[in-house]
Amino acid sequence: MNLSTVYANALHEQLHELFTLEDIVSLIERPKNKQHGDLAFPCFQLAKQYRQSPSDIAKQLSGAVKGTLIDQTEAIGPYVNVFFRKKEVSKKVLTKVMIEGNDYGSVKNDKGVVSIDFSSPNIAKPFSMGHLRSTVIGQSLALLAQKNGYQPVKINHLGDWGTQFGKLMCAYTKWGSKEEVKSNPIPALMKLYVMFHEKAAQNPSLNDEGRAWFKSLEDGEAEAVQLWKWFKGESLKEFQKVYDLLGVQFDRVQGESFYNDQMNEVVKELEESGLLTESDGAEVVEVGEDMPPCLIKKKDGTTLYATRDLAAAIYRKNTNHFHHALYIVGGEQELHFKQLFHVLKKMGFDWSSHLFHVPFGLILKDGKKMSTRKGQIILLEEVLQEAVQKAKSNMEVKNPHLDDIDHVAKQVGTGAVIFHDLKNERLNSVEFNLDQMLTFEGETGPYVQYTHARAQTILERSVVEVVSTFDGLNDEHSWEVIKLLSEFPKEVQRAYAAFEPSIIAKYTIRLAQSFNSYYGKVKILDHDDQVMNRLALTKSVTIVLKEGLRVLGVQAPPNM
Numbered sequence: 001m002n003l004s005t006v007y008a009n010a011l012h013e014q015l016h017e018l019f020t021l022e023d024i025v026s027l028i029e030r031p032k033n034k035q036h037g038d039l040a041f042p043c044f045q046l047a048k049q050y051r052q053s054p055s056d057i058a059k060q061l062s063g064a065v066k067g068t069l070i071d072q073t074e075a076i077g078p079y080v081n082v083f084f085r086k087k088e089v090s091k092k093v094l095t096k097v098m099i100e101g102n103d104y105g106s107v108k109n110d111k112g113v114v115s116i117d118f119s120s121p122n123i124a125k126p127f128s129m130g131h132l133r134s135t136v137i138g139q140s141l142a143l144l145a146q147k148n149g150y151q152p153v154k155i156n157h158l159g160d161w162g163t164q165f166g167k168l169m170c171a172y173t174k175w176g177s178k179e180e181v182k183s184n185p186i187p188a189l190m191k192l193y194v195m196f197h198e199k200a201a202q203n204p205s206l207n208d209e210g211r212a213w214f215k216s217l218e219d220g221e222a223e224a225v226q227l228w229k230w231f232k233g234e235s236l237k238e239f240q241k242v243y244d245l246l247g248v249q250f251d252r253v254q255g256e257s258f259y260n261d262q263m264n265e266v267v268k269e270l271e272e273s274g275l276l277t278e279s280d281g282a283e284v285v286e287v288g289e290d291m292p293p294c295l296i297k298k299k300d301g302t303t304l305y306a307t308r309d310l311a312a313a314i315y316r317k318n319t320n321h322f323h324h325a326l327y328i329v330g331g332e333q334e335l336h337f338k339q340l341f342h343v344l345k346k347m348g349f350d351w352s353s354h355l356f357h358v359p360f361g362l363i364l365k366d367g368k369k370m371s372t373r374k375g376q377i378i379l380l381e382e383v384l385q386e387a388v389q390k391a392k393s394n395m396e397v398k399n400p401h402l403d404d405i406d407h408v409a410k411q412v413g414t415g416a417v418i419f420h421d422l423k424n425e426r427l428n429s430v431e432f433n434l435d436q437m438l439t440f441e442g443e444t445g446p447y448v449q450y451t452h453a454r455a456q457t458i459l460e461r462s463v464v465e466v467v468s469t470f471d472g473l474n475d476e477h478s479w480e481v482i483k484l485l486s487e488f489p490k491e492v493q494r495a496y497a498a499f500e501p502s503i504i505a506k507y508t509i510r511l512a513q514s515f516n517s518y519y520g521k522v523k524i525l526d527h528d529d530q531v532m533n534r535l536a537l538t539k540s541v542t543i544v545l546k547e548g549l550r551v552l553g554v555q556a557p558p559n560m
């Protein structure tokens with residue numbers, strides 16, 4: 001139940017000649033002072049129509065607005081403020097959460113497939129901070145899509161093709177060591193790649209050799225293909241460690257190379273529809289005045305990142321029949337996606353308007369971009385392991401007798417990293433500070449997890465069984481929690497509509513804070529006639545916190 005809608009309906013009965021229900025919903029505000037009411041309706045827009053002052057209209061309207069869940073309305077200046085019947089509302093909200101359980105807030109109708117292209121690291125390179133963001137945002141959007149009635153198809157579009165692999169093979173055959181690559185693949189390959197660039201700066205003919213290697217890869221020559229497969233396999237093993245820690249799975253791991261045999265088709269189609277033009281020996285598609293043309297084929301006949309993305313988009317539409325498709329990729333690729341969508345539109349695919357680039361900001365360390373280039377490698381797996389270690393030492397202090405501390409430390413450590421990333425609006429940059437994200441106080445994942453575990457413990461300590469028959473709470477302290485619980489379904493929808501997991505992360509923080517303040521003021525387990533209501537509230541909080549964390553990709557340990 002959504003209280004804004006309840007109030008809007010009551011107002012609509014009086015105002016249907018002037019406003020639609022949606023108009024009214026969008027006008028409703030939250031009073032700055034909670035004592036002044038639960039929601040407020042401003043009357044400024046009515047002043048013209050009625051030729052009266054907003055406060056006079058507010059007075060008249062407040063007498064007329066009625067509803068079964070409305071206790072009273074009151075004109076405060078130009079606003080009509082509403083007070084709900086706490087007991088009835090809380091009974092309704094708690095009953096709904098208790099009955100629906102994890103399904104509370106889920107949209108039931110089938111809205112079709114969403115293709116979500118996320119994570120997509122580049123093989124033979126470290127899994128970067130940018131790929132971490134893409135991974136956690138993509139994972140959460142897939143979970144949110146599902147909760148909103150869509151069927152997500154999660155795709156890892158690995159960067160596993162391109163001239164850089166020619167360079168790498170060239171470097172490996174000249175200076176590489178099999179043992180080194182085997183024992184420590186990513187740093188070893190990275191070292192070779194860096195070495196190649198240093199040497200090529202002195203000796204540019206190396207670049208030709210690199211290109212020749214890529215050409216033999218594209219031509220399918222055995223040695224090149226074998227090396228490429230090996231590098232890819234080793235890289236995937238490394239990436240898998242990160243995915244395991246984060247609890248991320250994909251429906252399809254289809255890297256750029258997957259589309260190799262679909263390229264000719266795409267180029268042919270562009271040719272036949274007359275979209276391909278020549279520019280400096282390369283083949284391009286013009287995409288309008290305000291963007292450079294989209295490069296389809298290089299001088300030497302090789303295809304590009306964009307060509308492979310064109311093939312991928314068409315393939316996905318034909319195989320998944322998606323309703324819409326998301327690309328969770330950093331803001332620096334904005335132009336690439338604009339060009340891509342534009343070319344698809346020119347090709348006559350009207351579904352191109354259902355493709356969305358979902359960009360995000362940087363991860364910073366002490367205000368500077370955390371970079372994986374220039375040989376200064378940060379291995380993400382090590383960062384995550386460090387988070388788990390730190391979570392473990394924190395817990396050894398807080399709860400030394402905890403069973404299975406390693407398992408919980410993993411949930412808390414990785415949860416802290418994921419939560420920290422997602423609580424920031426996606427386009428903002430995030431400062432990466434492990435100690436800060438791991439504290440139990442403040443707006444962190446561990447804080448929300450801890451609140452959930454605390455509520456869970458109360459339920460375990462209770463001698464009475466929580467049932468779904470209770471008559472509702474009527475006090476101020478519980479009311480804040482009840483109102484927040486009632487908002488979860490709306491927040492789930494808002495978060496997906498804006499592709500913004502931070503809406504849920506912030507919501508879980510608010511809910512945790514309000515429950516903690518309730519817990520501080522009220523004796524939940526006291527044996528009076530309200531105990532069942534308070535337990536139902538506590539149980540509902542555990543359900544919604546756990547589900548909120550779940551759609552962020554964060555686990556909620558029952559004990560910590």
Ligand code: ARG
Pocket residue numbers: 117119120121122157158159309312327329
């Ligand atoms: N591998 C690319 C990179 O690391 C990201 C790929 C994103 N997805 C796509 N369909 N272009 O920059």
